[in-house]
Amino acid sequence: MNPFSTLGIRHDIVNAITDLGFENPTPIQEQAIPVLLSGSNDFVGLAQTGTGKTAAFGLPLLELIDFSKNVPQALVLCPTRELCLQIASDLNNYSKNLNNVHVVAVYGGASISDQLRQIRRGVQIVVATPGRMLDIIGRKAIDFSDVKYVVLDEADEMLNMGFQEDIDHILSTTPDEKKTWLFSATMPAEVRRIAKNYMTDPFELTVGKQNTGNVNIDHEYYVVRARDKYAAFKRIVDFHPEIFGIVFCRTKVETQEIAEALVKDGYNADSLHGDLSQQQRDKVMKRYRDRSLQLLIATDVAARGIDVNDVTHVINYSLPDEIENYTHRSGRTARAGKSGVSIAIINSKEIGKIRQIERVIGKKFTKVDVPGGFDVCEKQLFALVHRVHQVEVNETQIEAYIPRIMDEFAEMSKEEIIKRFASLEFNRFLEYYKNAPDLNAPLGDERGMRSERFARTSSRGDYTRLFINLGSVDDFTRGDMLGFICNNARISGKAIGKIDLKGVYTFFEVENAVADQVQQNFKSVDFNGRKVRIELAGDREGGSGSGRFSGGGRREGGSRDRGNGFRDFSGNRRERGGSGRSGEREHKKRW
Known part of the structure; x- marks a missing residue:
């Protein structure tokens, strides 16, 4: 029997989440669901991103709502369009075996007419970002008089983005007797104030220590000179051939520049920042979820609410201004109990900031040296060997070509064939990293630290x-x-x-x-x-x-593949076609 049944979840819903791969509840789900199912308490849940909070409040909502009535009975507020769509999708997946369930996602960057039409047709659960929800309330297009449950998901993020007044206004349109469930990774004073103003004796649940990072994440840092940062970044990426990561930058401009430099150098990357429309954002996120992208370059604001499985690495190209944002960044990896790595590329002046982050997350960083050229080549070579082991052979399709292939290799020994196939990929990296310099900066070395951005070329004559x-x-x-x-x-x-x-x-x-x-x-x-x-x-x-802007002071031999296309990390050739950009989520704070 699925353990979710013992928490009080009906079989129709348990069967649906079993199909989704839910086998055992996470700690936040195991402890929150029985409390929320009682429907008798306001609730405050503190847990890190990636711990399964959506199911923790979504499953009880589906149990408590009367789906025979087509009126809004639950309102879920969240900070981003991405998260809004994710929550609505999850609720629909959890309820696929139930009848007459209507969930509407309300967010900016999409047609408000379509959203109003869905609301008029009947809805029991509204999932919304604060800005668009205010627009709809201002049009008197929704009646919250029957709302029994309000969920504030990622409350700290909504407040960080400047939504405090919006949340106050939205909550004032809901009945006083409703139950409010608040979920947050941290508990700053503003979140505490909402709990005090809108909740009565809430049940508080903390899973793990407040502000701490996920225990399944390894934290590493590399110390380099500013002029070598981009080259070191590329080398770190090359040292992890199977990387599927998110790279965080401090500004939109830096995000765009790094993504474009990576594409020019043959990497499979794209950017996510605030100048992108929702359509562009969706395009990039679809490519990333489909793994046709392996590096997503993003700002903090753009990446909040992204929930993509199996992210192996989070790379902090620039450390965040706010230390708490590091926790949100690193939480993009090691989701749902899996492991991951969070990397920071810093200069020697930022060692103190690493120590501050260690105190906040309660976990030590490991100092790692930027790998040398020989180490990268070795790693790439054996990644190729592993891919050969794992490749699926289509016996039916290749059978007709086997005689000709065997004739071509008839004069070669087994060892010679292996060496030549390995060299197809290996030679490229050998050439690329020939005479590769040591990119590690001695601690205390401040030379080349004048700028954290790409080095600007001095002449336009070329x-x-x-x-x-x-x-x-x-x-x-x-x-x-x-x-x-x-x-x-x-x-x-x-x-x-x-x-x-x-x-x-x-x-x-x-x-x-x-x-x-x-x-x-x-x-x-x-x-x-x-x-x-x-x-x-x-x-x-x-x-x-x-x-x-050029991609750092040292390009280490320039592009990894100088043809009209480029290679992704699996060795597949891709044409350098239009690089879809993705849009930014709704937010209030100027940045």
Whole structure:
């Protein structure tokens, strides 16, 4: 019998969550569900991200709500569009064996008309971000007089984002006799104030110590000079061939720059930040969930609410300004009881901040040296060997080719064949890391610490600035434009400098050596039936523009694959097509 049945969950719901792979309740679920099922207490639950809080409140809600009535009976408030959609999806999955269950996700960046239409058709559970919920309340389009349960999920994050007044207003439209369930990773004074103002003698449950990190996460840090940060970052990534990670940056600009530099260098990456529409955000998140992306470069705000399984690494390219944000970042890995690694790439001045984080999370960091070139090559070689062991052979399809393959290898020994296949991948990394320098900075070394951003190139003499008559109104992002130019001009992304995307046109820089090739190859290119024009920028913008950012002071041999496409970490070749960007979630605080 599934242990969830012993907690008081009906068989229809238990069967649904069993199909989803729920076998044993997490500590927060095991302790919270019986309390919430009683329906008699306000509730405060403190637990880290990734501990199963959605099921902890979602399963009791499905037990307590009367689905014969098509009126709002539960309101779930959460900080982000991503989390809003995730919670609504989970509730629908949990209730798939129940009749007449209507859950509506209400969030910004999507059609409010569609959301209003769903509400009018009848809804029992509303999952909402505060901003859009206020809009709907302001239109007098929803009646909360029958609401019996209000859930505040990730309450600390909502307050960090400036939603305090919105939450107060929304809660004031709900009945006084409702039950309020608050879930949070931390308990700052603002969250305590909400508990005091809107709850009566709440049942408080803390799973693990407040503010502590997940015990299944290993915390590591690397000390490098600022000029070597990007090169060290790439080397760390190469040292973990099977990485599926989220990389955190402090600003939107840094996020975009690193993602574009990675794509130029042949890595399978994309960015998530506040300048992206919901459609773009959804596009990137779909690619990430499908694992066609292996590195997601994100800001703190953009990444909150992301719930993706099996993230192996969280990399702090820049440490957060607020120490508590480190806990939220690292919580993106080691979810649902699995293990993960959180990495910080720092300079020697930031050692003190690492010690502060250690005190907050209650766990020590391990100092790790940036691996040398030989170590990276060895790791990549044996990753290839393991992939050979694990590859699935399609006997039916390959059988017809076996005789010719055997003839080709007839004069080679088994050892020679193995060496040659291994060298196909190994030689690339040997060349890339030939004479690779030591990137570890001695503690106390402050040389090269003047900037945490990419080093700016000092001369524009090597680049030609061009104009193209396509821009953001044609649904291009800078990543899309990079791919479009590379594919049609048949050049490597490394030959492209700064891309300055405008509304109906774009300026971009290319190396002088390929400028004529770019213009020549675009002479017959059309886009949606419109002729594409490439011209010298000249007087169109009144200047040549600013210098571009390069991927750090040392590029370690440049791009890992200089063709028109690039290789992902599994060795598969991918065409360098349009790089979908994803949108930012709804928030109030300016950043």
